[in-house]
Amino acid sequence: MSEAASAQVTLANSTALLPSLGPLLHEWLPRQRWFAGKGRPITAFSLVSATEILPVEKSGIGAAGPGLLHLLVRVHQPTMPAQPPIDCYQLLLGVRSTLPTRLAPALIGHVTDGPLAGLTVYDGLHDPRLAALLLERLRTPGRLGALRFGRGAAPVPAGLAPRVLDTEQSNSSLVYGNAYILKIFRRVFPGTNPDLELPLALSREGCGRVPAPVAWFESTEPEHLTLGVLQPFLRGAQDGWQLALRALAAGHDFGPEARALGQATAEVHTALATALPTPALRRGETDEQAAGMVRRLEAAAHAVPELVPYVPGLRAAFDAVTALGHQGRSWAAQRVHGDLHLGQTLRGADGFWSLIDFEGEPARPLPERRSPQPPVRDIAGMLRSFDYAARSHRPWNADWAARCRSAYCDGYAEAAGLDPRAEPELLRAHETDKAVYEVLYEARHRPDWLPVPMAAIHRLAAATD
Ligand SMILES: Nc1ncnc2c1ncn2[C@@H]1O[C@H](COP(=O)(O)OP(=O)(O)O)[C@@H](O)[C@H]1O
Numbered sequence: 359m360s361e362a363a364s365a366q367v368t369l370a371n372s373t374a375l376l377p378s379l380g381p382l383l384h385e386w387l388p389r390q391r392w393f394a395g396k397g398r399p400i401t402a403f404s405l406v407s408a409t410e411i412l413p414v415e416k417s418g419i420g421a422a423g424p425g426l427l428h429l430l431v432r433v434h435q436p437t438m439p440a441q442p443p444i445d446c447y448q449l450l451l452g453v454r455s456t457l458p459t460r461l462a463p464a465l466i467g468h469v470t471d472g473p474l475a476g477l478t479v480y481d482g483l484h485d486p487r488l489a490a491l492l493l494e495r496l497r498t499p500g501r502l503g504a505l506r507f508g509r510g511a512a513p514v515p516a517g518l519a520p521r522v523l524d525t526e527q528s529n530s531s532l533v534y535g536n537a538y539i540l541k542i543f544r545r546v547f548p549g550t551n552p553d554l555e556l557p558l559a560l561s562r563e564g565c566g567r568v569p570a571p572v573a574w575f576e577s578t579e580p581e582h583l584t585l586g587v588l589q590p591f592l593r594g595a596q597d598g599w600q601l602a603l604r605a606l607a608a609g610h611d612f613g614p615e616a617r618a619l620g621q622a623t624a625e626v627h628t629a630l631a632t633a634l635p636t637p638a639l640r641r642g643e644t645d646e647q648a649a650g651m652v653r654r655l656e657a658a659a660h661a662v663p664e665l666v667p668y669v670p671g672l673r674a675a676f677d678a679v680t681a682l683g684h685q686g687r688s689w690a691a692q693r694v695h696g697d698l699h700l701g702q703t704l705r706g707a708d709g710f711w712s713l714i715d716f717e718g719e720p721a722r723p724l725p726e727r728r729s730p731q732p733p734v735r736d737i738a739g740m741l742r743s744f745d746y747a748a749r750s751h752r753p754w755n756a757d758w759a760a761r762c763r764s765a766y767c768d769g770y771a772e773a774a775g776l777d778p779r780a781e782p783e784l785l786r787a788h789e790t791d792k793a794v795y796e797v798l799y800e801a802r803h804r805p806d807w808l809p810v811p812m813a814a815i816h817r818l819a820a821a822t823d
């Protein structure tokens with residue numbers, strides 16, 4: 359072990375951490391699926407907080423074990439329209455003198471100076487010893503540096519074997535003993551994350567459609583941020599997206615499942631409307647919501663030039679809602695899922711549908727995601743998703759999507775007593791807003807998928823001519 363490595367790594371001198379970690383993060387961060395700032399140069403990093411969950415100097419580096427550093431780091435990137443210039447990310451860094459081969463894929467890099475000089479840092483979530491330690495922390499509520507661990511009334515069992523969930527996602531998740539799943543939010547925002555707030559409210563309301571949080575952790579200094587949520591893992595459940603693709607490939611009707619999904623969505627909406635405020639959207643608020651849609655359209659068209667020719671047609675969908683507001687129409691608003699699509703639905707072996715991931719659209723500012731919306735926002739998301747599934751399969755099966763869309767609305771109407779198709783202008787505006795979001799999302803994350811939302815853009819722009 360090098361002399362530097364044996365020196366005490368106290369994070370009291372944490373200001374020295376980033377200058378040495380910065381170059382490594384600069385290389386590593388943009389390669390992470392969850393990094394939202396892809397394609398924009400990183401100009402600087404700044405440290406928000408550093409907490410030793412397993413102190414590096416006590417971890418026996420050089421002898422046996424790893425250390426675990428919890429960092430909140432601001433990543434400075436030049437501004438793009440509709441994006442804050444500085445995002446804050448949560449990093450859980452494993453620190454060892456040498457990295458075992460099995461952890462090589464988690465390597466971030468070798469530190470050459472600063473308090474960690476001579477040591478190797480890596481994504482700590484991939485280290486079962488460190489992942490197990492996180493569960494231990496979650497089992498026992500309390501504070502640790504800038505972190506606060508909390509849990510519900512039910513105890514969490516000890517010693518469950520962790521594994522990193524190997525799936526495309528916006529955050530990172532660990533599954534413990536196939537019994538619990540811990541979502542670690544990567545890009546974090548001041549305030550309570552709706553992915554903790556809404557499932558907690560739903561479980562208080564007795565709604566069984568959403569796995570109820572059993573433990574969570576937050577940061578308290580210098581501001582309140584939700585960092586992670588532990589929920590029951592729905593073992594053996596299959597996600598709606600995979601099931602829909604399989605049905606398409608086999609030429610099967612997905613109507614009954616779409617209908618059941620409509621009912622599940624309605625139940626969640628009803629419980630959310632009971633648990634949390636339901637303000638009416640009157641003229642002023644409707645104007646504001648439609649203006650938000652126009653702003654998002656303009657920002658998306660700025661970033662994705664393919665959208666430009668469609669802007670007037672798409673805008674007409676938003677203007678129609680503004681016009682109705684001016685004629686005195688108002689709409690009920692409530693807390694909603696905010697980014698509902700087939701990939702956010704899980705079907706148990708018994709056929710029972712659950713909804714997950716109440717974080718809302720990751721690119722939107724948190725206060726916007728937490729603001730009450732017409733429930734049709736979620737319905738529009740699911741309708742888009744049936745279209746996505748049909749479009750991603752060759753040959754394109756327009757009838758399959760149409761049947762799903764109509765069955766979903768039937769199921770929703772049956773359970774909610776309110777048919778989303780009864781407000782066609784509102785539904786079209788929300789579907790348009792969602793398709794615009796998807797264009798931006800695909801352009802940034804999966805350019806090959808861009809034709810899928812662009813096909814909807816073509817249809818929606820023509821529909822409002
Ligand atoms: N409670 C759960 N039970 C089983 N699988 C889950 C559960 N929650 C999430 N998953 C799986 O994890 C994946 C990612 O979860 P999600 O909450 O959508 O994360 P992200 O916000 O990072 O995209 C989901 O697509 C699903 O397959």
Ligand SMILES: O=P(O)(O)O[C@H]1O[C@H](CO)[C@@H](O[C@H]2O[C@H](CO)[C@@H](O)[C@H](O)[C@H]2O)[C@H](O)[C@H]1O
Pocket residue numbers: 526527528599697699700701702715719720739742743744746747796799
């Ligand atoms: O990561 P999240 O699940 O929070 O959501 C983001 O990624 C989704 C893709 O993984 C994206 O959804 C879009 O693609 C889906 C198919 O992969 C489709 O079912 C959705 O309808 C479509 O919006 C989602 O928009 C994005 O926020």
